[in-house]
Amino acid sequence: MRKLKAIVQPGCATCAHRVVGYPHIAAEWTPDLQFVVTVQSDEEQGGVERLQEAGLANLAWIRGAALEEGDVVVPHATKGEVVVLLRESDTHHALFMTNRCNSYCLMCSQPPTSTDDSWLVEEAIAALRHLRRSPDVLGLTGGEPLLLGLGLRRVLEAIAQHHPTTRVEVLTNGRLFANARISEQILAGLAQPVRWLVPLYGHADFVHDFVVQAHGAFDETLAGLLALQAHGQEVQLRVVLIGPVLQVLPELVGFVGRNLPFVREVALMGCEPIGFALANRELCEVNLAEWGDVLEHAVRVLQRHAIPHLLMNMPLCVLPHPLRSLARQSISDWKNVYAAECESCIARKDCSGLFAWHEKGWKPAPLRPIEANEVLA
Numbered sequence: 001m002r003k004l005k006a007i008v009q010p011g012c013a014t015c016a017h018r019v020v021g022y023p024h025i026a027a028e029w030t031p032d033l034q035f036v037v038t039v040q041s042d043e044e045q046g047g048v049e050r051l052q053e054a055g056l057a058n059l060a061w062i063r064g065a066a067l068e069e070g071d072v073v074v075p076h077a078t079k080g081e082v083v084v085l086l087r088e089s090d091t092h093h094a095l096f097m098t099n100r101c102n103s104y105c106l107m108c109s110q111p112p113t114s115t116d117d118s119w120l121v122e123e124a125i126a127a128l129r130h131l132r133r134s135p136d137v138l139g140l141t142g143g144e145p146l147l148l149g150l151g152l153r154r155v156l157e158a159i160a161q162h163h164p165t166t167r168v169e170v171l172t173n174g175r176l177f178a179n180a181r182i183s184e185q186i187l188a189g190l191a192q193p194v195r196w197l198v199p200l201y202g203h204a205d206f207v208h209d210f211v212v213q214a215h216g217a218f219d220e221t222l223a224g225l226l227a228l229q230a231h232g233q234e235v236q237l238r239v240v241l242i243g244p245v246l247q248v249l250p251e252l253v254g255f256v257g258r259n260l261p262f263v264r265e266v267a268l269m270g271c272e273p274i275g276f277a278l279a280n281r282e283l284c285e286v287n288l289a290e291w292g293d294v295l296e297h298a299v300r301v302l303q304r305h306a307i308p309h310l311l312m313n314m315p316l317c318v319l320p321h322p323l324r325s326l327a328r329q330s331i332s333d334w335k336n337v338y339a340a341e342c343e344s345c346i347a348r349k350d351c352s353g354l355f356a357w358h359e360k361g362w363k364p365a366p367l368r369p370i371e372a373n374e375v376l377a
């Protein structure tokens with residue numbers, strides 16, 4: 001969650017607002033949305049207050065935050081901060097749906113809590129109303145969004161209503177789709193294409209259930225994947241490369257090729273060094289450069305089964321040359337940094353770089369700047 005320090009007008013409601021610059025109030029204002037107006041001077045602040053006195057109750061001023069016009073934010077006047085829900089200029093857009101989860105993955109970057117946070121559904125719907133430009137892709141994350149049931153369906157319908165051209169990606173463990181009532185409730189007759197991003201960590205229950213720390217999860221996830229297929233949904237399988245998963249990776253992708261050939265693609269992903277991954281460091285920290293042969297083997301298996309595949313969260317320099325063209329710049333803008341080693345690297349503009357918190361955790365492998373005379377892919 002991206003939080004910025006700000007001076008917010010006292011009394012400003014703690015709910016979704018669209019950011020507008022003071023000079024653009026007249027062009028942007030509409031009675032059915034909430035606005036925070038970025039002001040640069042006492043004169044502009046006074047101008048906003050005069051508009052309020054004239055009857056415009058749905059705006060408030062804000063100062064001192066690095067906000068951009070079109071951002072969708074939740075101001076917290078008493079805390080002196082603002083939470084950015086969506087940033088128009090970002091490459092990756094995502095809404096956080098819940099912190100609850102029915103799994104407890106060894107490397108979870110967002111350790112779950114049991115608190116009722118169903119209000120996030122209303123916040124997400126409000127954020128969608130306040131977003132002025134439709135992104136190409138919008139992610140819904142958690143926690144486990146399927147726990148929201150009809151709440152998730154309402155968010156999907158709000159996206160279809162306000163952003164019909166946007167492609168939706170939902171990150172889910174898929175387990176609750178094993179329940180026919182829930183899969184019907186959420187999937188039947190969806191108005192908009194949705195891609196379901198579903199993690200699979202093993203070719204057998206003993207691996208997957210161990211990684212997600214939930215007995216029965218493997219069977220439920222497989223049933224969920226079949227329910228997605230039955231509803232004609234697009235699936236990206238996600239495989240986070242921690243130690244126990246790398247040990248069975250060729251078997252896992254072979255299992256996918258034989259049993260789940262309908263998946264749209266398989267994403268092999270570097271681990272985010274935060275949350276439970278830090279607590280389970282001995283299982284989650286790997287030097288990916290030492291697993292190059294296994295990655296190449298897994299990719300050959302996927303090629304043999306004609307399953308499209310990609311690599312995420314992996315710097316180019318840690319990968320064997322033949323795999324570099326599969327790597328994508330996948331780390332969310334606000335989490336993404338580069339290291340000192342990257343300054344002299346010619347591949348930086350094409351490289352995913354690192355998670356911002358790698359210094360408290362680890363790098364995927366020692367970095368080695370790529371030089372001009374080196375073959376990139």
Ligand code: SF4
Pocket residue numbers: 315316317318338339341342345346347348349351352353354367368369370
């Ligand atoms: S040195 Fe930095 S920019 Fe270059 S490939 Fe490695 S991580 Fe990417």
